[in-house]
Amino acid sequence: MEMQIIDVDYVLVNDSPVIRIFGKTMAGESVCAFYEGYYPYFYAEGGDVPEILKDEPQVRSVKKVKRKVVMGYQEPREMWKITITNPAKTPEIREFLRSRGLTVYEADILFKYRFMSDFDLSGFGWIELKDFSGISTETVRCQKTVQVREFSPVKKDDHAPLRKVAFDIECVAGVAGTVPEARRDPVILISMVFSPEYKGKKKVVFSTRSGKGVTAFESEKEMLQGFIDTIIDYDPDVITGYNVNGFDIPYIIERLEKNDIRPVFGRCGQKAVYSKKLMSRHSTSIVGRVIVDSFEIVKKDFSLTRYTLDNVCDKLLGERKVSVKHSEMEKLWKGSEKEYERLVSYSAQDSVLAMNLVEKLMLMDKYIALSRVSGTLLNDTLSSGETSRIENYLLREFNKEGFVFPSKPDQQEVARRDELRRTELKGGFVLEPEKGLHSNVVVLDFKSMYPSIIRTYNICPTTLILGNEHIEGEIETPSGARFVPKSVREGIIPKILERMMKKRSAAKKKYAKEKDTARKAVYYAEQWAFKIMANAFYGHLGYSRARIYDLNIANAVTSSGRETIQKTKELIEREFGYSVVYGDTDSVMVKIPEEDMEKVKEIGNALCKRINETLPGVMELEFEKVFKRFLPLTKKRYVAWKFEPEGEGWKESIEMKGIETVRRDWCELVGDSIREVIEIILKKNDVKAATKYFKNIMNKLVRGEIDLQKLVITKTMTKIPKNYAGTQPHIELVKKIQARNPAEAPGIGDRISYVIVKGTGLVSKRTEDPSYVMENGLQVDSKYYIENQLLPPLERIFGALNISKSELLGNGKQMGIFEAIMNGNGGGTGVKEIPISEMTGFLCKKCGAHYKRPPLLGACSCGGSLVFSSKKGAADFVIA
DNA sequence: TAATGGTAGGGGAGGAAAAAGTCTACATAT
DNA sequence: TAGTGATATGTAGACTTATTCCTCCCCTAC
Numbered sequence: 001m002e003m004q005i006i007d008v009d010y011v012l013v014n015d016s017p018v019i020r021i022f023g024k025t026m027a028g029e030s031v032c033a034f035y036e037g038y039y040p041y042f043y044a045e046g047g048d049v050p051e052i053l054k055d056e057p058q059v060r061s062v063k064k065v066k067r068k069v070v071m072g073y074q075e076p077r078e079m080w081k082i083t084i085t086n087p088a089k090t091p092e093i094r095e096f097l098r099s100r101g102l103t104v105y106e107a108d109i110l111f112k113y114r115f116m117s118d119f120d121l122s123g124f125g126w127i128e129l130k131d132f133s134g135i136s137t138e139t140v141r142c143q144k145t146v147q148v149r150e151f152s153p154v155k156k157d158d159h160a161p162l163r164k165v166a167f168d169i170e171c172v173a174g175v176a177g178t179v180p181e182a183r184r185d186p187v188i189l190i191s192m193v194f195s196p197e198y199k200g201k202k203k204v205v206f207s208t209r210s211g212k213g214v215t216a217f218e219s220e221k222e223m224l225q226g227f228i229d230t231i232i233d234y235d236p237d238v239i240t241g242y243n244v245n246g247f248d249i250p251y252i253i254e255r256l257e258k259n260d261i262r263p264v265f266g267r268c269g270q271k272a273v274y275s276k277k278l279m280s281r282h283s284t285s286i287v288g289r290v291i292v293d294s295f296e297i298v299k300k301d302f303s304l305t306r307y308t309l310d311n312v313c314d315k316l317l318g319e320r321k322v323s324v325k326h327s328e329m330e331k332l333w334k335g336s337e338k339e340y341e342r343l344v345s346y347s348a349q350d351s352v353l354a355m356n357l358v359e360k361l362m363l364m365d366k367y368i369a370l371s372r373v374s375g376t377l378l379n380d381t382l383s384s385g386e387t388s389r390i391e392n393y394l395l396r397e398f399n400k401e402g403f404v405f406p407s408k409p410d411q412q413e414v415a416r417r418d419e420l421r422r423t424e425l426k427g428g429f430v431l432e433p434e435k436g437l438h439s440n441v442v443v444l445d446f447k448s449m450y451p452s453i454i455r456t457y458n459i460c461p462t463t464l465i466l467g468n469e470h471i472e473g474e475i476e477t478p479s480g481a482r483f484v485p486k487s488v489r490e491g492i493i494p495k496i497l498e499r500m501m502k503k504r505s506a507a508k509k510k511y512a513k514e515k516d517t518a519r520k521a522v523y524y525a526e527q528w529a530f531k532i533m534a535n536a537f538y539g540h541l542g543y544s545r546a547r548i549y550d551l552n553i554a555n556a557v558t559s560s561g562r563e564t565i566q567k568t569k570e571l572i573e574r575e576f577g578y579s580v581v582y583g584d585t586d587s588v589m590v591k592i593p594e595e596d597m598e599k600v601k602e603i604g605n606a607l608c609k610r611i612n613e614t615l616p617g618v619m620e621l622e623f624e625k626v627f628k629r630f631l632p633l634t635k636k637r638y639v640a641w642k643f644e645p646e647g648e649g650w651k652e653s654i655e656m657k658g659i660e661t662v663r664r665d666w667c668e669l670v671g672d673s674i675r676e677v678i679e680i681i682l683k684k685n686d687v688k689a690a691t692k693y694f695k696n697i698m699n700k701l702v703r704g705e706i707d708l709q710k711l712v713i714t715k716t717m718t719k720i721p722k723n724y725a726g727t728q729p730h731i732e733l734v735k736k737i738q739a740r741n742p743a744e745a746p747g748i749g750d751r752i753s754y755v756i757v758k759g760t761g762l763v764s765k766r767t768e769d770p771s772y773v774m775e776n777g778l779q780v781d782s783k784y785y786i787e788n789q790l791l792p793p794l795e796r797i798f799g800a801l802n803i804s805k806s807e808l809l810g811n812g813k814q815m816g817i818f819e820a821i822m823n824g825n826g827g828g829t830g831v832k833e834i835p836i837s838e839m840t841g842f843l844c845k846k847c848g849a850h851y852k853r854p855p856l857l858g859a860c861s862c863g864g865s866l867v868f869s870s871k872k873g874a875a876d877f878v879i880a
Numbered sequence: 881t882a883a884t885g886g887t888a889g890g891g892g893a894g895g896a897a898a899a900a901g902t903c904t905a906c907a908t909a910t
Numbered sequence: 911t912a913g914t915g916a917t918a919t920g921t922a923g924a925c926t927t928a929t930t931c932c933t934c935c936c937c938t939a940c
Contacts (some may be wrong), residue, residue, distance in 0.1 A: 179907085274881080301882085303938095367906055376896070386885045427887030428940060449940090450886095539885035546885075554886075585888085585940045636889050636939050658890070658938055665892085665936060715936065725934060741909065788892080796891095 001146075003031050004160040005121060006237055007267075007288045007377055008112045010087065011139070017087055019115050022142065022267055022288040023127065024160040030235055032142040032288070033129055033151070038115055039440050040087040043067060043404045044097050048581070051098055056092060058084040067404045073484050073657060076402065079105075085553060086112035093413045105404035109395065116375060117396045119153065123371035123378045126156040136637035140234060141267050141366065146698035157510075157522060159368070164238040164292075165191040165231065165354035169248050170347050172330045177759075179326075179743045186220040188333055189344065193351040195359065198234045203350050207331070211340050213348075221259040222854045224252070231265040235288060237365070242309050242354040243284040243295040245383075250275045290379045292364060294357040297382070301363070305664050306751050314352050322348055326743060343494045362521060369525035373500075373533055375645045386536045391547055393533070397492050399666055403462065406547045415542035425542045429562040429584030431569065433632030437631040437801055440580050441589050441627040441640075442604035444611075446564065447620045448531075449586035450538040451497045453560045456617025458483050458492025461548055479559035481552045497534055504530035549840035561585065568621065576607065582632050588621075589630065597643055597650060600626050628652075629682045633659065633800045642681045654679060660793045664751075669710040670789050673697050677794065687803060695792060700791070701782050711780055712770050713789075714751045728755055734769040756784045763788070 001708040003023030010017045015661050019035040022552035039060060044737065050062045060083045066076045082094060094107035109117070122126055129148035150536060170189040171180040185284065187768060190206040198204075206223050210216035231239070241248055253275055255261045263273045267288025275284040284291045299307050304315055313319045324346045331345040364378075371381040374389035375396065381389065395405045409417065410484050446452065465482040473485040483491070504527045511523035541555035568588055570582040582589045590607065593599045604623040611621045627640040637658035643650045654675075661675045671696060680690040700706055715730040721738075724731050730752040738745045748753055754767040758779045768778060 276882065280893085283882065285882090384883065387883085390885075425887070428890060430940085536885060539887095541885090542887085543885045545883090558887080587940080634890060637891095663891095663937060718936080726934070729893075730936095 001025065001031070001132065001685075002126055002156070003033075003129070004126055005377075006124070006155075006290060007379065008116060008121070009268075009287060010111055010115075011268075011270075012086065012088075015086055017085075017111065019112070020140070020268075021121075021127065021148075024162065024237060026158065028163075029144055030142040030237070030267070030288075031129075031144045031146065032140045033132065033148040034135070035115075035151075036096065037150050038118075039083050039085060039687075040090055040111050040114060041081055041083040042090065042094065042109075043081055043105040044078065044102045044107075045102055045105075047081050047102040049080035049082060049102070050096070050103075052097065053093070055080065056084075056093065056096075056253070058086060058089045060085055066402075066464070068402055069105075070398060070403050070406055070461045071491060071550065072464050073462065073471075074466075079404070082083050087114075092346070102174065104407065106395075108407050108409075109405075113378075113392060113395070117392070117399065119151070120372075120396065121153055122375040123381060124159075124368045125372050125375075127151055128154045139269050140288075141235065143235070144672075155805075157519065159518075159522065161196075162237045162238055163234065164195045164240060164355065164358065165198075165234060165236040166240045167191060167193075167227075167244070167248065168241055168347055168350040168354065169252060170329065170333075170343070171251070172333050173743065176330075177327075177741065177743055181259070182251045187224065187255050189347050190218075190223065191347040191351040192230065193226075193348075193355045194234060194236075195355055198230075202552055203348055203351065205344050207344070209340065211337065211344060213341075214344055220255065221261065223260055224256055224261055227252075228261070228265045230258075235267075236703060238290050238292050238358075239286065239291040240294055240358050241356055242350060242357070243293060245275070245284050245291060245293040245296060249273070250277070250282070250286050256558040281383075285379060290382070292358055292382065294354050294363060297363045298357060298361075299562055301366070303664060305712075306753060306845075309350060309353060313507050317353070317356055319353065321353060322346060326584060334661050365521055365525040366528060369522070373526070373529045375576050387540065387543065387546060389533065390536055390540045393496070394492075394548065397496055399871075401492055403492070409545060409549070414544050417549060420551070425554050425558070426562075427558055429565055429587075430584040430585065430635045431565070431580065433635060433638065434579065434581040435632070435800065435802070438591050438630040438632075438842070439628065440592050440594055440600050441581060441630040442592050442600050442607070443587060443589050443624045444604060444608055444621050445624045446586040448501060449535060449561055449564075451501065451534045452618050452620065453557050453564070454491075454537065455494045455497050455501075456619050457556070457560060458486050458491045458494050459553060459556050460493040461550055461553060463489055463491040464550070464553060472821075477556040477560050478563045478841075479552070479555040481556040483556070493537055495535065500530045500534045504534070514778055526745035564615075564619065567614075571611060571614065572607060575610070578607075581630065582638065584636065587624070589627065592766070595736070597626055597628070601645070605626060614620045626650075631678075631682070631800055632798070633796055636662070639682065639797075640755055654682060665713065665715050666793075667711050667713045667755075667785070667789060669697070669701070669706060670793060671784070672710070673790060674793050674797070677797065681801070687798075687801070691716075694790070698786055698790060701785055704782070708755065708774060708780065711755050711785060712753045713755065714753045715744055716751050717748060719748060722866070727762065727764045728741045729756075729764045729767045732764040732768060736767075737769060759880045 002522065003025045005021060005023050007022040008019065012018070016036070017039065018817070019038055021033040021035065023031050023033070025031060028607065043065070053059050053062060062083075063081045064078055064862050065081045067079055067169070068076045084090065090107055094104050111185050114796055116122070129146065129151050130146045132146040132148040133172070135145055135147045137145050142840075167189050169187050171185050171187050173180040174185045186208075188208060191203065192206075195202040195666070204219060206226055207214045208217055208220055208223055215226070217226055234823040253273060264271070266286040268272060271287045273284065273286045275282065295307065295309075298312055298316070298497065302316060304312065310321055310323050313321055322342075322345070328708040332339045367378060367381045370376075370389060371378045373393075374381070375392045376384070376389050398405050457477055459477070460483070461576065463483040465474060465484060467854070471484050471488060473487060475483045475485060477483075485562060493781055507523050507527035507530060511520060511527060514520045514523055516790045537555050538554065541548065541550060543549065563581055565586065565588065569583060572578055572580055572588065572590055579591045580588050581591050590604070592603050593782050594600050594603065601623060604626070608621045608623055612619075618623045618637045625645075627643040628643055630638065639657075640655045641652065642655040643652050645651075655676070656662050656678065659674070661671045661678075680686055681694065713729075717730060717734060721731050721734055734746055734752060755770050755773055756763055757766050757768045757773060758781045759766045763784065766781065773780065
């Protein structure tokens with residue numbers, strides 16, 4: 001029997017661990033396989049372990065073994081392998097040994113991962129049960145339960161069919177104007193959506209009030225019991241919903257407890273659903289099932305201004321939903337049949353959308369691929385970061401080669417590392433961009449630069465030469481770190497990376513060949529996962545909480561990168577005479593004096609060929625794309641008219657990096673206008689037309705013709721308001737909302753939307769909630785939007801093009817860009833007279849000199865005549 | 881039970897420090 | 911020629927008002 005692994009855990013039977021592997025067969029059957037006789041173990045050195053542990057009843061065996069330690073090129077050492085009975089006792093024995101001054105290895109590996117690592121099993125990987133027999137048990141709720149004696153991992157690309165349920169709960173706050181509290185306020189509605197259908201139904205709505213399309217219950221308790229029964233009966237592999245980790249699940253757990261029902265709806269009858277908030281993150285575990293919170297995934301995978309279900313569905317699915325405000329909830333719940341129907345359909349809709357997000361956006365694919373590559377269980381892949389994946393993978397590889405894996409650093413060690421980190425790890429090198437609008441720039445990239453460097457220079461903790469020892473053929477990186485050559489010992493990480501890069505190309509090939517769309521998606525996700533994993537190793541080396549942390553090694557990687565890009569630039573300029581106009585970390589952009597795209601590409605390829613001759617190991621520079629026009633603004637900010645090879649021809653598009661159009665903390669109006677201006681400039685090279693377009697926007701803004709939504713600025717609240725050192729616009733608004741309506745106050749990690757309204761004083765004090773502005777008819781500060789939002793980015797673009805304000809107007813340098821545009825081309829809207837209150841002095845028309853008072857001559861010292869000046873512009877008249 | 885990959889870099893907003901005006905009182909020159 | 915008032919100009923110090931610089935914060939490029 002073959003099955004795909006969904007979850008693994010263990011239980012104690014007579015104080016001995018029994019591993020449970022939860023899986024799904026190709027036929028869609030849920031299976032739980034029990035495995036006995038596997039015990040936890042770890043290593044220690046630096047003391048007489050048999051003697052120290054002779055009275056410890058947990059210990060099953062202590063054996064002398066030879067193992068290598070990871071850090072530094074060293075010979076194997078003798079140490080003790082300690083096997084115990086109960087996995088939960090590991091920390092106790094570990095700390096006891098540490099207190100006696102011993103060094104302990106691998107005593108902080110979760111038992112399920114110890115097991116999976118030893119048997120080479122992965123989350124969502126396949127396992128073949130070779131010798132097994134059916135058993136009956138009350139403890140596990142699966143279609144099939146077996147005792148397995150022999151098994152092995154199998155390589156298989158297909159996915160078993162999954163059962164998914166999406167759910168959403170509604171509740172009403174017991175006190176008006178507050179947030180519902182699980183301690184106090186009951187659940188009134190639960191909607192569920194099934195995929196595939198459950199007993200011929202796509203969805204159900206449970207409630208304590210009867211109505212059309214509703215399954216009614218006598219009490220909350222009965223409804224909750226109904227919910228649990230349905231889950232258990234449907235037996236889903238995946239439980240999803242929008243923000244279920246943050247809201248629905250913790251809420252429902254608390255309500256279940258309030259109603260004296262144990263929150264047990266996993267595939268194990270004993271273990272309760274566990275949900276805990278850690279810092280600002282939530283994590284939930286349900287035995288045998290996977291929690292897929294579409295909110296959390298969308299937030300990670302898509303860059304959006306706001307993550308309300310409303311906005312997410314609109315932007316990602318193109319589906320608009322009817323929304324019900326929190327404050328309306330109670331009215332609908334207690335209202336007429338019609339109103340209640342609206343609430344019911346609203347709740348059902350939320351579940352439908354959560355399911356649609358998962359299925360249509362294929363949110364799980366990437367994470368399944370990451371699980372299969374790294375070995376972590378899907379639920380952990382979803383709820384944890386890069387570290388757990390990297391370390392899970394490394395543990396296996398180091399073990400295979402006879403190494404013991406280091407422990408997690410303790411708090412003190414982390415603090416020590418953090419202290420040094422800021423100054424001690426240098427990153428990539430960014431070339432100073434050459435100013436101006438360039439034509440025909442070829443972009444060349446180093447293929448997987450950091451992984452390639454690690455492979456080329458055999459960079460690994462296991463090959464690092466410690467102290468002053470010298471080894472024949474040693475490799476020295478620019479940072480000064482030295483590594484033994486491959487011939488002496490091949491590093492584990494270089495070996496892993498070589499394999500990953502090979503596997504990635506294999507997956508890419510399969511992807512290209514495959515016709516079946518489902519399989520194609522699997523291969524795409526697989527190659528993506530290999531790329532992500534390969535790139536994560538470098539970051540891990542410099543991460544202060546990593547088991548394998550060494551700044552010498554991390555710096556060895558980055559210093560080699562810096563040297564490589566600099567040498568590349570020099571060679572291109574020296575040998576070919578081309579100018580490298582920009583480059584960042586692993587890329588160079590070279591200006592080619594050729595108009596023909598094919599020619600530019602050809603030269604680009606020739607450059608790569610020449611550079612590659614000089615590069616060591618697997619380092620490789622490759623042609624990436626051509627910029628027909630390239631306008632760098634600063635480092636990390638540029639605009640380009642891009643041409644990428646596609647099939648026989650070229651695919652063109654405008655590429656914008658780092659500028660306001662791609663940033664979420666600028667309003668839509670800025671993004672739209674700047675995008676348009678760039679388009680006009682790059683493709684038509686018509687500054688006048690761009691200026692005219694912009695002038696029109698500003699006029700509309702002053703006249704109040706711009707939709708408020710286009711003026712909304714959004715920013716993330718990264719900590720609670722009182723922890724902010726200074727005054728921040730978005731935080732000031734949060735404080736206002738907290739005072740006005742605590743129920744709707746945002747939390748950590750939420751994106752805050754605001755507009756700037758008219759008034760005096762700090763911008764921060766003039767932030768307002770867009771809907772509040774609408775409801776109360778407040779006026780937005782058009783001056784702010786012109787001077788602080790629209791103009792600065794435009795000015796930067798013109799600046800990069802070397803178009804000065806005076807050029808736009810052909811006038812004095814005191815002129816701001818506002819006047820330059822308003823008065824410059826076509827005129828018509830120029831300021832004719834200014835109120836005396838706004839007058840700031842006198843301006844010479846000829847030389848642009850500014851006077852606070854009129855000079856006695858009545859004219860400028862240069863002889864030019866004077867006009868009145870103000871911040872908004874100059875005029876011939878002032879009015880009282 | 882339990883979590884959190886890296887550095888480089890731009891740019892807005894606020895706030896402190898330094899610099900530039902302004903005002904006042906008084907001195908000096910015409 | 912000395913004394914006088916009106917006016918202009920200069921100067922130092924107190925006070926006020928822009929500038930400049932730095933930090934915090936957010937977000938992006940790689």
